Amino acid sequence: MSAERSAAEAASEQAQSRTRTQVADVDRSLYDFTKSEEGYERYDDGLTPDIVRSISAKKDEPDWMLEMRLAALEEYHRRPMAPNWGPSIAGLDLDHISTYVSPKTKQAKSWDDVPEDIKDTFERLGIPEAERESLAGVGAQYDSEIVYHNMREDVAKQGVVYTTIEDALHDPQWEPVVHQYFGTLIPPTDHKFAALHYAVWSGGSFVYVPAGVTLDYPLQSYFRLNAAGAGQFEHTLIIVEPGANLHFIEGCSAPKYYEANLHAGAVELFVKDGARLRYSTIENWSKNMYNLNTKRATVGADAKMEWVSGSFGSHVSYLYPTTIMAGDRSSCEFTGITFAGATQDLDTGCKVIMNGADTTASVDTKSISKDGGVNTFRSSVVVGRHADRARCSVSCQSLMLDDISRSDTIPAMDVRNATAQVGHEATIGRISDDTILYLMSRGCSEAEARTLVVNGFANPVSKELPLEYAVEMNNLIKMEMEGAIG
Amino acid sequence: MATHLLSVSNLSAGTEDKPILHGIDLTVGEGECHVLMGPNGAGKSTLGHVIMGDPAYSVTGGTITFDGTDVTELSADRRSLAGIFLSYQAPVEVPGVPLYSFLRTICQMRPELKTTARKFRQRVGEIADQLELDQSFLMRELNVGFSGGEKKKIEMLQLLLLRPKLAILDETDSGLDVDALGIVSRGIEAYREQCGGALIVITHNTRILERLTVDRTHVMVSGRMVTEGPADLIEFIDRNGFESFEKDARRGEKDESCVDCPGCPKAGDAE
Secondary structure: OOOHHHHHHHHHHHHHHHHHHOOOOOOOOOOOOOOOOOEEOOOOOOOOOOHHHHHHHOOOOOHHHHHHHHHHHHHHHHHOOOOOOOOOOOOOOOOHHOOEEEEEOEEOOOOOOOOHHHHHHHHHOOOHHHHHHOOOOEEEEEEEEEEEEEEEEHHHOOOOOEEHHHHOOOOOOOOHHHHHHHOOOOOOOOOOHHHHHHHHOEEEEEEEEEOOOOOOOOOEEHHHHHOOOEEEEEEEEEEEEEOOOOEEHHHHHHHHOOOOOOEEEEEEEEEEEOOOOEEEEEEOOEEEEEEEEEEEEEEOOOOOOOOOOEEEOHHHHEOOEEEEOOOOOOEEEEEEEEEEEOEEEEEEEEEEEEEOOOOOEEEEEEEEEEOOOOOEEEEEEEEOOOOOOOEEEEEEEEEEEOOOOOEEEEEEEEEEOOOOOEEEEEEEEEEEHHHHHHHHHOOOHHHHHHHHHHHHHHHHHHOOOHHHHHHHHHHHHHHHHHHOOO | OOEEEEEEEEEEEEEEEEEEEEEEEEEEEEEOOEEOOOOOOOOOOHHHHHHHHOOOOOOEEEEEOOOEEEOOOOHHHHHHHHHHHHHHHOOOOOOOHHHHHOOOOOOOOOOOOOHHHHHHHHHHHOOOOOOOOOOHHHHOOOOOOOHHHHHHHHHHHHHHHHOOOEEEEEEEEEOOOOOHHHHHHHHHHHHHHOOEEEEEOOOOOOHHHHHOOOOOOEEEOOOOOEEEEEEOOHHHHHHHHHHHHHHHHHOOOOOOOOOOOOOOOHHHHOO
């Protein structure tokens, strides 16, 4: 009896939150507003050693970092531009992308010290509110620099470090740690845009969670690219020591411009033995963005890596978070959703490299294509020779909302151990007329019915997100379904 | 005589390549209970779907008037909000949409049913108990993985929540075991008592009608209404099947030899 009541109560709570999601007024200007760049420091377009030296000098970096930048720049110029296997990036002209744009402000610890228009931006995105209610720490990056960074004192007392890479490099305690890890998981030689990233990186986060420490609340970094024709190249370096537990959230958005913008960040995650890291992303770049981001995690014995990824924006995306399961009995879960509308060509997926014995990985992705949008799901599962009894399942579900959109699934599997079990399933479906009629005959308009079905399709992903982000994701779906954002 | 709630007049409809309904007339007064019978393929379900506004069928002639308004051109959602409800033979599964929040959504969009979360929870709980539906079902995804009987109970749950003026039950009794049939029948009874709503029951099985006071019975054959009469027409069909109606339909509309059917207007004993 009491179980029944609590089930009904839980149902009601869920319903209330869902209902709120359904009826929430979507402010169409939520993401699509711009702020003046007047008085900002903006480096010349293009890529030269001089620009790289000025970025490094401004940050007053150690010599090794400048050397790494210059070597990466050479690597970048050495490699050919166009890939011949994915979406076209012909619209991206790096000679006309500014690699460094900085607002005239110092990093603040209080929102009151953040310049008014920038503070307004983050308030509209709901960041200070989320920080008060449900986060252990927040970093907010505006164009090339972090403008706000703060963490709750009790978390700091546990020895958790959450700061920018720049600040860590100026701290004698942490500079050697950054030096030890930075660029080791994603080397500058990884691919052309990794090389570009290391040449001009700026901003991002450095997180260190000491052994055995569990953070009860997530940390969140939000990346906002305001400047037209600019690039954002933040670097995220997270070290979760043995037995520690962290949930890190990354949000991104940008207003729409006619010029191309470029995002080439790098995320390096070190999950030590017995540790757990959940890395959640809601990305809503504007549709002039080339999102060429690289994310990689290495996972120790008995450790767990969880990815939750929602990709809504950008004109072109190449995004395949990679998990290297180095330790025995390590596990990895990847839950992702990609929504491609008009003018979008999103090539997303993930890579899993299973090297330890008894490792388990599950990949569950969804894609939605609409108005001529193109979705390509690309996965790569590699089971190494020593990965005895490794188990991996990959599931990819695609929903096509019309006849002019496109959805492809390209799974690759390289299994080198006879005791491993690897499975893949893919389905591509449409919303049936019967479903729409059923919902309409209960009073939903056709648009509401479609949104309901699409939200339902995305539900397995949104329920992995903290409530506020699930709401944001549902709002994004609603806006996409209404074609409200350009 | 009750005022007309639904008036289907000389209605012809079909799919793109195939006409199905031919000149259908059907009048249902407020709070009346009508039974629509006929052999398989007679067009009964199609008529239900056309009254609901299923875009799979296009109306080629005639009109549908509901509650004083011509709804022939209205979309299904507008008809639903006006007070028409169709319970499906095979309710669709909608993955990822929690049943409870779906119920909340479809109630909140109706000004007359808008209520607080607490009252709503209470109301849903009462109806679920009445239908002997375990409340854990409310947490599940809409119709996903439900048995045939459970799906029909969910349809009844929506019927009792939405309180429509007219409910069309399309073979709601098919595929139900005796117990489920009893529960569904009680649900229909409750709808009649609590909401005073009108009913069009499409069925092959007269058991579901045992608990209902039927006002009129209609028989369709080959997309045409071939006869209508009082409740005892059902007993005649129970005994004799549809054969005589089918024979008549084959012989054409002007046949006058169906004197055996009680209530047949052609037999001269119509009201």
